[in-house]
Amino acid sequence: MGHLAPYILGCLLIALGLIADTAEAASVVRKPMETGVTIALKGGRTLYLECRTPRGTKQEDFLRTYLADPKAAGRFSSVSTVPLMYPDLKPTVQRKVMETMFPDDFSNPEGWWHVVTYDGSLGVETWWNLAEWLTGKGTNYKTVEVLMENREARDGQLEKGQLLFFPKSLLLPEFQRLTPDHEARMTRLRPPPILVPVESADEEDGGVFEDDFVEGDLRYGKDSKGDYAAYDLKKGEALYTSVVIRFTEFREVSVVNEAAAEILKRSGISNPRRIHVGQEIRIPQDMLADRYLPKESERRQAFEASHAAAAETVRPAPSTGRGLQGIAIILDAGHGGSDQGTHHGNLFEDELNYDIVVRIKKLLESTTQARVYVTVRDKSQGFTPSDDRRFRHDEDEVVLTSPNYAPTNTRVSANLRWYLANDYYRQELSRGTRPEQVLFASIHCDALYEKLRGSMVYIPGAAYREEAESPPGGTIYTNFKEAREHRSVRFTRAELRRDEALSRSFATTLLASLRSHNPQIAVHRTSDPIRNVIQRTRTKRYVPAVLRNTLVPTKVLVETANLKNPVDRQRLADPEWRQWYAEAFVDAVRQYFTS
Numbered sequence: 372m373g374h375l376a377p378y379i380l381g382c383l384l385i386a387l388g389l390i391a392d393t394a395e396a397a398s399v400v401r402k403p404m405e406t407g408v409t410i411a412l413k414g415g416r417t418l419y420l421e422c423r424t425p426r427g428t429k430q431e432d433f434l435r436t437y438l439a440d441p442k443a444a445g446r447f448s449s450v451s452t453v454p455l456m457y458p459d460l461k462p463t464v465q466r467k468v469m470e471t472m473f474p475d476d477f478s479n480p481e482g483w484w485h486v487v488t489y490d491g492s493l494g495v496e497t498w499w500n501l502a503e504w505l506t507g508k509g510t511n512y513k514t515v516e517v518l519m520e521n522r523e524a525r526d527g528q529l530e531k532g533q534l535l536f537f538p539k540s541l542l543l544p545e546f547q548r549l550t551p552d553h554e555a556r557m558t559r560l561r562p563p564p565i566l567v568p569v570e571s572a573d574e575e576d577g578g579v580f581e582d583d584f585v586e587g588d589l590r591y592g593k594d595s596k597g598d599y600a601a602y603d604l605k606k607g608e609a610l611y612t613s614v615v616i617r618f619t620e621f622r623e624v625s626v627v628n629e630a631a632a633e634i635l636k637r638s639g640i641s642n643p644r645r646i647h648v649g650q651e652i653r654i655p656q657d658m659l660a661d662r663y664l665p666k667e668s669e670r671r672q673a674f675e676a677s678h679a680a681a682a683e684t685v686r687p688a689p690s691t692g693r694g695l696q697g698i699a700i701i702l703d704a705g706h707g708g709s710d711q712g713t714h715h716g717n718l719f720e721d722e723l724n725y726d727i728v729v730r731i732k733k734l735l736e737s738t739t740q741a742r743v744y745v746t747v748r749d750k751s752q753g754f755t756p757s758d759d760r761r762f763r764h765d766e767d768e769v770v771l772t773s774p775n776y777a778p779t780n781t782r783v784s785a786n787l788r789w790y791l792a793n794d795y796y797r798q799e800l801s802r803g804t805r806p807e808q809v810l811f812a813s814i815h816c817d818a819l820y821e822k823l824r825g826s827m828v829y830i831p832g833a834a835y836r837e838e839a840e841s842p843p844g845g846t847i848y849t850n851f852k853e854a855r856e857h858r859s860v861r862f863t864r865a866e867l868r869r870d871e872a873l874s875r876s877f878a879t880t881l882l883a884s885l886r887s888h889n890p891q892i893a894v895h896r897t898s899d900p901i902r903n904v905i906q907r908t909r910t911k912r913y914v915p916a917v918l919r920n921t922l923v924p925t926k927v928l929v930e931t932a933n934l935k936n937p938v939d940r941q942r943l944a945d946p947e948w949r950q951w952y953a954e955a956f957v958d959a960v961r962q963y964f965t966s
Contacts, residue, residue: 400493402471408437410472411454415494418468418504420455437464457504462545469504469546477550479557482538486560487524490531497529506541514541514766517710517781534560534625538714540764589618591656591665596637598656600663606648610634612822614652617898620660620906624820624935630658630909658909661834662899673834677903680872681879695741698964699799701792703746703813703917704728705928707768708778713818713934717761720816720934721768723943725749726757727931728814730953738957744795746770746788758946773852786843788813789920790853793860796923807873810960811926813917816943817933824936825893825900826885829928830874831918832903833867840920860920871903873925874918877963881927884959885952892948892955893932893939929956 400412401421409421420437424430424447434444434453439461447453457465469476475486483505487496498512506515515521520536529535539547550556589600602614615621615631635643637653656664661674704725706712712720728745732754735743748754750767769775770787778784792811799809817827839861848854862870878901885892894900904912913919918926931952932939942948 398492398494400472400489404467404471407433410468412472412489413494415489415496416500418457418472418500420460420464420468422453422455424451424453426451437461462543465504465543466545466548475556475560477553477556478542478546478548479553480539480549482536482540483542483546484557484560485535485537487529487531487533487535490529495528501535502537502541505537505543505546507543511541513779514709514711517706518712518714520713586666589663594653596655599637599653600656600659602652602654604646604648604650604652610643610646610652611820612897614654616820616823618654618660618663619658619909620898620902621658621908622817622819622905623907626908627820634658655909660899660906661904670834673832674903677833677868677871677875680868681875683872695735695739695961695964697804697808698739698741698960699744699795699804699809700735700741700960701744701746701795701809701811701923702728702731703788703792703811704768705813705815706778707747707749707770708766708784710778710781710784711764713816714764715934715940717763718934718940718944719762719764720818722757722759722762722764723816723931723949724814725752725768726759726946727949727952729754730756730950731814731956734953734957735960739961741960742799744792746791748775756946756950760944760946772854774850776851780847782843783845783847785916786848786920787851787854789917790848790851790857792917793857793920793922794853796921797857806924808964809923809925810877810963811917811921811923812956813915813926813928815928815930817930818935819933821933821935821937823895823897823933824939825895826882826932827895827900827902827930828878828881829905829915829918829930830878830901830903831867831870831914831926833864833871835904835912835914836862836867836919838862838864838867860922866924870924870926874927875901875903877925877959878927880963881929881956881959884955884962888951888955888958890951892952893942895930895933 398414402410404410404420407423410418411421412418422434422437424433430447431444434447434455435441437455437460438444439459443459457468460468473485473488475488477484485501485505489496498516499509502512502515503509515535515537516524518536518538524530524533524535537546589602591598591600593599600618602618604610604614608614611627611631615627615634619627619630621627621630634652634654637655638651640646640650661670664671666672704721704727706721706724710721712724714720725747728747729752732743732745733756735741747768748771749765750769751765766777769777770784770791772787772791776784776787796809800806840859842848842858848858882894882900885894904914906912915928918928932943934940934943
């Protein structure tokens with residue numbers, strides 16, 4: 372009995388705590404599960420059952436219904452109200468507890484979807500606790516939090532209404548079992564896009580974004596809800612792609628759906644299937660991408676100035692000597708370690724990014740005289756291209772700082788990459804390389820609405836960057852030479868404009884190379900495939916850290932293809948296509964630095 376004493380004492384303390392909580396019921400949420408059994412969630416973090424057990428010998432039989440270890444039922448012979456802690460419950464009971472306490476949760480073929488239900492006075496849900504309940508190991512939160520599906524909930528405290536995803540590969544077996552109505556539940560959480568029922572041409576490889584927008588296509592006005600832009604729908608156009616995605620440049624499926632719903636309401640359209648050609652569509656002005664704002668807008672003026680500067684920018688002097696001699700290329704494979712990025716089945720973004728980078732590196736080193744640097748190394752793959760079509764997500768990638776960093780924190784990993792890139796850049800400057808003879812490229816895969824295809828390139832928008840970037844918080848950076856020696860970065864306003872112009876020039880060259888490659892490689896054409904800022908929501912716009920803080924003037928973040936699109940997935944899974952992409956990238960480098 373001695374070894375059971377701590378357990379019983381803990382349960383008794385919880386039982387006493389339940390009495391004390393009566394005066395502060397807001398901190399404990401209770402839901403009935405069965406006769407005599409109530410689920411309790413204390414502070415959003417402690418999950419257990421309150422069981423009012425029958426007297427006598429029937430008590431143990433009652434408790435065995437819920438406990439994973441039947442022998443444990445004898446521990447409570449003298450307790451009438453028994454608290455059963457979540458880890459001690461049978462797997463089937465654990466699942467019932469989760470589905471009762473969090474009624475919007477469900478399991479589909481990809482994994483478990485959790486809707487944050489409690490915050491504020493009801494307590495605070497945490498990544499750790501959720502990972503412990505669903506996967507059996509609290510530390511799994513490090514892997515789950517950084518997933519592409521969870522990017523909206525990475526920073527700060529979890530908030531009511533946020534949708535979290537736990538991949539099937541991590542779930543306890545009971546939570547892998549499909550919820551019968553999982554398709555309907557997913558549709559309610561993430562409604563399908565709203566489309567106008569008119570025909571629209573399919574996208575093909577090599578398609579070009581032709582922005583036929585002219586002044587007058589958008590009329591600017593103001594109603595009781597504020598400033599808007601009005602657009603008359605043309606024949607063959609769909610609201611989702613031709614209006615929402617095109618004019619807002621929003622990325623996330625859920626954000627685009629929300630924007631489409633608001634635009635319909637703002638336009639007085641009650642039935643999206645009865646939108647006619649010539650229908651006036653009103654778009655809130657604060658949703659618009661820079662290029663579509665009124666001409667007097669500061670953001671519109673900055674956008675046009677950037678384009679003008681790119682057209683006037685003098686390309687780097689052609690490389691002297693043979694085969695890009697004197698040119699330096701810094702390659703960054705996005706994500707890695709515990710951060711797999713987006714994924715679909717056996718295709719993981721970090722593995723695909725790395726394989727494309729390895730192929731670019733090999734081509735540059737075998738066919739040119741350029742100096743090639745990389746920020747990440749996969750210990751198991753090394754720098755040998757993979758012929759795999761299906762991948763296993765490993766976590767053995769390291770950022771090549773001094774010492775190496777095995778990515779466990781997305782933010783730290785991203786910051787160490789630009790610290791390292793800046794160190795490479797300083798090395799090049801010290802050997803006499805001119806700033807415009809260095810290129811930085813971060814390779815990624817996209818996760819957009821499934822109908823969208825092709826490559827997209829992000830460049831550092833000058834209007835969205837600061838002249839002085841504060842060093843990231845946390846003492847962890849002092850462990851690395853590259854961060855210790857240069858904790859902060861500074862730019863002049865002229866340098867920020869130069870960076871955007873040079874980067875836009877290379878991005879244009881890259882997309883042209885993709886289109887001209889034989890066979891052609893698809894380029895995003897629903898909206899502008901070159902973007903100087905990520906428009907996450909109508910109020911959140913940002914330049915990724917690897918573009919914002921890297922000192923290299925010419926820098927791009929390349930989204931090679933959309934993993935949510937079935938055709939793009941087939942391309943990414945094909946090692947031959949990944950080689951084609953590397954060839955097109957190297958051809959763009961040659962053209963940019965030698966023409």
